[in-house]
Each structure stands twice: as structure tokens, then as C-alpha cells.
Amino acid sequence: MFKNIEKKIFIPTFLTLIIFILLIRFFPKETKNIISYLFNVCTEKFGWLYLVVCLLAFVFMFCLTFSKYGNVKLGDPGEVPRYNNMSWIAMLFTSGVGSSLVILGFLEPIYYVSSPPFQIEPFSQKAFEYAHMYGQFHWGPSAWALYNPAIIAIAYMLFVKKENKLRLSTACKCVLGKRVDGLIGNIIDILVVFGVVGGISTSLGISAPVIADIIRHVFKIPNQYELIVQITVLLIWVVLFGSAVYLGLDKGIQKLSNINVILAFGFMVILLLVGPTVDIFKMEVSSIGLYLQDFWKMSTYADPFGDGIFTKNWTVFYWGWWLAFMPMMGMFVGNISRGRTIRNVMWGQLIWGSLGCCVSFMIFGGYSLYLQYTGTVDLAFILETQGQSAALMAILETLPLKNVMMVYLCIVCFVYLATTVDSCAYVLAGTTTKNLSCTDEPARWNRILWAILFCTLSIGLMMIDGLEAVKTMSILTGLPLIGVLILLMVSVRRMLINSDNH
Ligand code: NM2
Secondary structure, eight states: OOOTBBBHHHHHHHHHHHHHHHHHHHHHHHHHHHHHHHHHHHHHHHHHHHHHHHHHHHHHHHHHSSSSSGGGSSSSOOOOOOOOOHHHHHHHHHHOOTTTHHHHHHHHHHHHHHSTTTTOOTTTTHHHHHHHHHHHHHTTTTHHHHHHHHHHHHHHHHHTTOOOOOOOOHTTTHHHHHGGGGGHHHHHHHHHHHHHHHHHHHHHHHHHHHHHHHHHHHHOOOOGHHHHHHHHHHHHHHHHHHHHHHIIIIIHHHHHHHHHHHHHHHHHHHHHSSSSSHHHHHHHHHHHHHHHHHHHHHHOOOOSSSOHHHHHIIIIIHHHHHHHHHHHHHHHHHHTTTTTTTTHHHHHHHIIHHHHHHHIIIIIIIHHHHHTTTTOOOHHHHHHHHHHHHHHHHHHHHTTTHHHHHHHHHHHHHHHHHHHHHHHHHHHHHTTTOOTTSSSOOOHHHHHHHHHHHHHHHHHHHHOOOOOHHHHHHHHHHHHHHHHHHHHHHHHHHHHHHHHHH
């Protein structure tokens, strides 16, 4: 059973995570302090770097798609794409985003309106305008661009160079040469594992408590069962995800992704129709203008003369989170993109990924800002005094058939996160398996083991409580991946230039 395991990667990462979980369990206070210290160091000292690298990836993507290399096929000449467009888009979208899109889609604009960027007066008209738009920036094209170098590098290695390993280190081969098989390659893969675990535990840490609270509310389960319900939620996730694993990539993840898109779309349409439809459209039109006008300003807002709180808490956190997801998305989307051209993958990713997020923020954010603006519910106050779950429930309480809508929202979140957890575990198992070809699937026990591990980690993080700890997981694991991303960009460039000479 363990014969095919890459021990050099599996053992150090697995042990570190177990130690970390034990630390959280037995020294919660001390661990929380260390996490808080790390959050400050990363955001204070390196915040600017996250901004630069994100912009770099964005520019890189444009240069590449508009160059002649955009036509390069990630596969054999004449090969048709392995998945049809609909399924491909559904898979790339649902693996890249999870339930946080729904939860933060509703709540993030409320955080922004009470503490806006650019020294804007809280709750002013301008604050509302920016609040509706800013989430779309954090989930928009520049963020999706962070995934591209990894996707292209992996797909090129797998389907053009016919490399037999589903690993991020392999994708850096053009720069590192033989060294990818040595220590440097191992370090890259270890960083990948930490990144994936960090990214997904942020998602679980944000979503699980909120969903558990909604379930408790709908089914009137008393407060003292809070932790039990949270753990049950995580366990159901593992089961749901486990069955998709059992069915494999084609039957499992593909089907679940399609269901995911339909459910999420249905939820948005209902909200748009029962909500203030015209106001939501007005907000969106204004947000698009504001986005285009302020794109460069937002991308470079390091806030050197201010306290930098907005940047640290949001933009840097987000770029860290997207970076942490980068290896997973690179390997996963790279693997499902066989037979497509570079331009097709890049635009597909950018347009459909950003569009999906943008529509979610337009509707969810628009609805909650409307409630706040018209004074129907003081969400900002509820969010500050009672937390995310209470604020989300206050939003859902305003809907017709509120209990049905709450259950519907929970189902959407479940499926959203199951597809993400699923792809993460797939990638982790791939990274920790020896000689895995792109047509093989990593062992099921390996994938389920990872899923159980990050659920345990999330339970730990929930116990030490606090959004900061949850956010730090991504910021911290995303930081070293900045180096990997730069390496990947250089690697893609070299790969393509070399292909010219052949
Ligand atoms: N992002 C923000 O739970 C989730 O929505 C995961 C992670 C895309 C890096 C999203």
C-alpha cells in the first residue's frame, strides 16, 4: 500500500501537520499568539510583495495570450479537448472556488462599508460604491491570473513533453534542470502540500462554523452542541467528498461540479428575482466603471503612509489565499485541459472564473448592501457584535421561505466545498505518489487521508477561534509560493522559446 508513496514529501509534510494539530490541541493560547505574530510579520513586511507578484502574473498572462505562443496546443497536434467546454468550465470554476464565495459574497461588502479603503468615510455613499466593487477585484481577473503560469507549465509538461509526473516541481524543470529530482524539487513539492492544506483550511475555517450555525438555527439545536454540529458538518463533507473520490475524476468530480454549478446558479437567480433586481443591476454597472477606473490603484495600494489595515486584512490576505490555491489549480486545471490551446485555457480561466465570482458578488453583495443601505437590517452592527453566522442568518431571514432558503444555501455551500476539497485531495495525493501518470488516479486511501487531515486541522482552527488564525494559514503558506510562481513564469517562457528551436 505504501510502496508507491513519495516518502520524502509525504513524511515531512504529514508529520509537520500532525505536530501543528497537536500544538493547537494542547497549547491553544500559545499557538494562537504565534499565529497572530506570523500574520503581522507576513502582512507588514511582505505585503507589498504579494501586490507586486499578482500584478506581474496579470501582465504576464496578457503578454502570453497576445503572443504567438497563445496558439500552442497543450496536447498532440489535432487533438480534441478531453472535456467539453461546459464541463471544463464547471470543473475549473468549482474546484477553484468554494463555499467562501457564497459566505463572503454576502458579508465582505459589509466589512468594507464599515472599514473602507482609501480613507473613505465609513457608511458614506462612496463607501457603499466601493464596498460593492472591491470584492469583485479580490475575486477578479488579477486573482485568476495567479493560477495561469502553473496551469500552463503543468499542462505543457504533461501533454506536450509527456512527463509522467503530476507535480509542480516537474513544471519547473526548464529552469531547474536535473535539480528538480533533488532537494529543490522536494522543497517545491513540500511547499505545494503546505499551500494546498493552508488554502483549504482557510476555506473550511470560514465556512464550516457558519454552515453549522445555520443548521443549528434551522433545526433548533441547542447551543451546547455547537462543536458537535461543526464536527458533523465536516464529517458529512468528507463522506460527500469520499463518494466522489470513490467514483474518480470523470464520474465523480465532473458530475459533482455540474450539479454544483446548477445549484449555485439557481440560488443566485432566486435571490436576484426576489431581491431588489433593478438596484442590483445599477450597483453592478457602477461597480464595473469603478473597477476599470481604479484597477491600477487597487492593485498597488500598499498604503505606505496609513495603517495599511485594509490592505493587510483583505488584499494581502486574498493574494495569499489565491497563491495557496495556485498549485492545486495548476495541477488540477492543467490536468483537465488536455487538447486546448494556451490562449483558450487562459481566457477561459480568466473570463469564466472572474465572471462567476463577479456575478456572485453582484447579487449576494448587492442584496446585503441594499439591506444595509435602506436600513432594513443593520448588518454591520450584527457582524461586529455577533459575528458572521448571525449576520448571514439576518440576511437570509429577510427572504421568503427563509428556512427553505437557509437549507438551500447550506446545500450549495456543501457541494461547493466538496468539489474544492475533492480537487485538493486529488492533487495532494498526486504530489505524494511516485511516478503517477496523468491518466492514473492517485490511491483512494491517500486522498481520503488528506481530506481527513485538513478537516481535523480546521476543527483545531475553529477551536482556537478567530478569523485571523484562519486567514494566516493562507497568508503564511502562500508566501513561499511567490518564489515558486516566479519560477513557473520563467519556466513557461523558457519552455515556449525552446519549443521554437525544435
Ligand atoms: N480562493 C479565494 O472556499 C472557497 O471559496 C475557496 C479560495 C479562490 C482562493 C476559494
